[in-house]
Amino acid sequence: MVRCGCALLRKYGNFIDNLRIFAKGGSGGMGYPRLGGEGGRGGDVWVVARKNMTLKQLKNKYPQKRFVAGGGANSRVSALKGSKGKDCEVPAPVGISVTDENGKVLGELNKEEDRILVAKGGLGGKLHTNFLPLKGQKRIIHLDLKVIADVGLVGFPNAGKSSLLSRVSHATPVIADYPFTTLRPELGKIMYNDFKQISVADLPGLIEGAHMNKGMGHKFLKHLERTRQLLFVVDISGFQLSSVTRYRTAFETIILLIKELELYKEELQTKPALLAVNKMDLPDAQVKLHELMKQLQSPEEFLHLFERKMIPEKAVEFQHIIPISTVTGEGIEELKSCIRKALDEQDDKENNVHHSKQLLTLQSSSSAP
Known part of the structure; x- marks a missing residue:
């Protein structure tokens, strides 16, 4: 998946x-x-x-x-x-x-x-x-x-999206160790040595049921419609909103995020996507990452763990999967490079499509009687 x-x-x-x-x-x-x-x-x-x-x-x-x-x-x-x-x-x-x-x-x-x-x-x-x-x-x-940005951060509350935004850009979002710190969209820009700028939007965290407008559901999801790419940010140790909600592993978190996007608007799944696996500074993070990579490489072997209604209909293919730590800075530079590379590739594809359409238009007009 x-x-x-x-x-x-x-x-x-x-x-x-x-x-x-x-x-x-x-x-x-x-x-x-x-x-x-x-x-x-x-x-x-x-x-x-x-x-x-x-x-x-x-x-x-x-x-x-x-x-x-x-x-x-x-x-x-x-x-x-x-x-x-x-x-x-x-x-x-x-x-x-x-x-x-x-x-x-x-x-x-x-x-x-x-x-x-x-x-x-x-x-x-x-x-x-x-x-x-x-x-x-x-x-x-x-x-x-609807926020306009090159990259929209997607993740459950407390995944570290705000910390990541402050690490990669000049933005100074409010950061605290509890869910729903981000209550409104925050925009930052990644600055590259060749003066290229890439805008990144950190948006209020999703919860399960966001597509039904639970939590900040639609207030979050509609902003994603006007980003060019999605950057999923997940906590390697998993996620639990509160003591009365179910604990989710990192893999379950990814599946649920994809399903929420699908249920809100299927077109969101067609956007190019990257995955940042955060909090790699935590104990046993490498062991958990190894397990997560196995699950991502052969997701069909693990989907029996989910209720049928939780399984996305369509696969999302991550262009890059980058382990990071917003505390130590591990993987941050690699992530910035991957974001740049993915957007450059998207620009090339869009330019090729545009040129192809222009060529077809010229051919049609020249063959017209």
């Missing part, structure tokens, strides 16, 4: 990853019937990506969450064509998906200054409207944050 508490919820609630807003384009201006003058068009409402903006800041700054553009100017003797109403801009973070009330995607903000028109202004009064202006478009809009 696999190859090479309440206080916490309140804290997480301070991090907003979706927001519902009202947007209304400005009304057009009145026409001037006697002289055939046209009223100005109403202003438009745009969602614009701004640096260092968060949805929480947006909500705090505009608690009513209403964004209305200016009305167009009326036509008059001194200005027969009325001026356009003032546009209204909704400042939003990079990495936003914008949808309407029916779930239709209006666009995405993938880089700073990207903008999406969400509510058009009404036309000004003119001859064919009997010089009466039209009202602006009204819309309920949903802003949905």
Whole structure:
């Protein structure tokens, strides 16, 4: 199958990853019937990506969450064509998906200054409207944050994802020896000697049942959709969320993580994946690693240990498996090299696909009569 508490919820609630807003384009201006003058068009409402903006800041700054553009100017003797109403801009973070009330995607903000028109202004009064202006478009809009990163860290709570992020990048996430330290996405960048930068997202830890939105389920899983690759991080000694939950070995942890991704959205399993086996500084870690590698090389021999519903339908092939310790630094440089290599290979594949499509398009156009 696999190859090479309440206080916490309140804290997480301070991090907003979706927001519902009202947007209304400005009304057009009145026409001037006697002289055939046209009223100005109403202003438009745009969602614009701004640096260092968060949805929480947006909500705090505009608690009513209403964004209305200016009305167009009326036509008059001194200005027969009325001026356009003032546009209204909704400042939003990079990495936003914008949808309407029916779930239709209006666009995405993938880089700073990207903008999406969400509510058009009404036309000004003119001859064919009997010089009466039209009202602006009204819309309920949903802003949905999905982290953009090259690599997304996948693991159960306390697997060491935050410690790993601080080791490989300049990020300074909160780190403590208990589950759910990460309550909101943390982003870091791996810097290479040739100035290449790779972004890494550490996301709130999964728990079993995440696909059913248990714990922080969907808040976590949706962020993975906008990462290019997945880096599974598992504790070599296994995982147990609490004294009342079942202990899971490292191998079981990997199988369960893959199943959670599959149950949420099968496409997540098509992403290139790496595996970091953490806490190799612990006693008996080498013995446990040897056992884990045997299980990963012949997973079908061990799947009888699982309930049928826990077994993934589709295999995930890890491009690299790297034993690491975020305490001693063992394997960290090798991991960084493997991440770089995997992304470079992915870039080459994507470029080849793009060139092939271009070639096919050229061949089709040249053979057309």
